[in-house]
Amino acid sequence: MASPAPxxxxxxxxxxxxxxxxxxxxxxxxxxxxxxECGGTPMVPAAEAPAPSPADDAPGTLIGKRYVDAADTLELLCTASGSGHLAYAGEPLTIKAPKALPASD
Incomplete structure (x- = not known):
């Protein structure tokens, strides 16, 4: 089994x-x-990842979305969706809200 990323x-x-x-x-x-973590298990470097198991119908992570922690110190970009939910230090990550563009009146 691969060790978690430090x-x-x-x-x-x-x-x-x-x-x-x-x-x-x-x-x-x-x-x-x-x-x-993803699905309650620490994530590993992609090069050391085991073969993925089939995905469920209800994705927990969405491809192309950015996930951040509550303090906004960690930001992740999801490149492949899956059924697990992302967490950092035991706290769930949330989808980052898009930045509002200035009005062009």
């Missing part, structure tokens, strides 16, 4: 050990507060 760094590619979820770290805190 401290996430921007550009790291992580994969779930339990489903088909894959993410890229966009922004990461200087000091890791805990592991990045």
């Amino acid at each position: 401290t996430p760094r921007p550009g790291d590619q992580l994969a779930s050990a339990t489903d088909t979820t894959r993410v890229i770290v966009i922004r990461a805190p200087q000091q890791a507060a805990g592991p990045i």
Whole structure:
């Protein structure tokens, strides 16, 4: 079994050990507060990921969406959807809201 990634760094590619979820770290805190998890299991470097199991019908992560923690110190981009939900240091990650563009009146 592959070991979890120690401290996430921007550009790291992580994969779930339990489903088909894959993410890229966009922004990461200087000091890791805990592991990045998917479906309750720490994510592993994508190169060390086991073969994914078939996905359920109800995705927990959505491809192309950015996920952030409550403090907005960690940002992940989902590159492959899966049935697990993302968490960091035991706290669930949420989908990042799009930035509002200025009005062009």
